[in-house]
Amino acid sequence: MRSTISGYTALPKAHKFSAAGLVTVAGAAALTFALVPQASAADVSSVGVKPVAQSAQEFGVTQDGELAKAADKARADAKAATKTAAKAKAGAERANRSTERKALKPAAPAKKAYADNLDGWIQESLDILRAKGIPASYDGIKRNIMRESTGNPRAINDWDVNAVNGVPSKGLLQIIDPTFKAYHVDGTSWDIYDPVANITASCNYAADKYGSMDNVNSAY
Incomplete structure (x- = not known):
């Protein structure tokens, strides 16, 4: 039996189920669209979004x-x-x-000082002679000096045969220039009038010719 309400027509039972199903589907669809932000297909395709994993990987490598x-x-x-x-x-x-x-290195010994007189000249010459292995004694040197020049380092003989020949004897031990140059001892002056150089060269000559200045007792 159908009942009617003003403005409405009653549906058969089968139609009622169909309508209910449509309502359910429509509601689900409405719910689905409600959860997705409204955007067109063009909007979605225009957004260039790199995959998160790839971007993170590139950042990590850098x-x-x-x-x-x-x-x-x-x-x-x-x-x-x-x-x-x-x-x-x-x-x-x-x-x-x-x-x-x-x-640790030992300090160099201070240079020995010698008096600037006959005694000092002989002492300095003797030290050089000993270092060179040339024999002589203080007494032998002084004795010959006093006979030859009386201790005057600038003495010169201008009358003997050497002077006549143009090579006068000079200095404390009256040695001529050629002999002085031939018997000069390293470490002494080349000035024939230098007292130490004159004594040392003369003693070197006497040692060669007579064995030592100690053996000279006259002109030599």
Whole structure:
């Protein structure tokens, strides 16, 4: 039996189920569209979005490269600093060793001082003669000096045969220029009038000719 309400027509039972199904589907569709932001297909296709995983991967590679460069630079700086420190240490050690050697090295003996007189001249000459292995004694030298020049280092003989021949005897032990040059002793002056040089050359000559100045008792 159908009942009617003003303005409406009753539906058969089968139609009622169909209408209910449509309402359910429509509601689900409405719910689905409500959850998705409203955007056209053109809007979606125009947005260039890289996949998140790819972007993160690229960022990671770039970051690792920069970190690797920084690490390499830090290692290079550390190596350079180590090398510089080692060089400075080596230099300091060399300086210390040099200082230690200087401290251990015995000081050079002070140069012996001699009086500027006949005694001092003979003493200085004797030290040179001993160092050279040339025999002579203080007494033998002084005795011959007093006979030849009376101790005057500027004495010159201008009357004997040597003077006649143009080579006068000169100095404390009256030696001629050619003999002085031939028997000059290294370490002494080349000035024939220098007292020490004159004594030393004369003693060298006497040692060669007579064995020692001690053996000379007259003109030689």
